[in-house]
Amino acid sequence: MACDEGQEEHLVRLARDVDARIAQLRTAFGEIGDQRLxxxxxxxxxxxxxxxxxRIRALESDLDGQRDARASALARIExxxxxxxxxxxxxxERLEKLAREIAPPAPRAIGMG
Incomplete structure (x- = not known):
């Protein structure tokens, strides 16, 4: 089987996995033929x-829900x-107004002359 450069090890691992599955099935069902196995x-x-x-679709849906909830929470916080x-x-503003109301009047300058 052809594969991209650098993918050889991955392809070998996949083939080993398939061989292991076939071996498990052969153990469970006996010699029922290579094609059937x-x-x-x-x-x-x-x-x-x-x-x-x-499962990925469910997790993506959950993630979308979490993102929506986060956006909603951020909007509420804002x-x-x-x-x-x-x-x-x-x-x-009220404190400044009260301060002006209770502050003593500024002394008026008395002109001389």
């Missing part, structure tokens, strides 16, 4: 791949920060 190995590998893809900042500004 190879097809059974292919079907079990395809089943695992299907389950893995379903809105809360704006409310707090506005409240602080309003309180500062």
């Amino acid at each position: 190879t097809v059974m190995a292919a079907v079990t590998i395809a089943d695992e791949l299907s389950e893995a893809r379903a 809105a809360s920060e704006e409310v707090v900042a506005r409240t602080i500004d309003e309180a500062a």
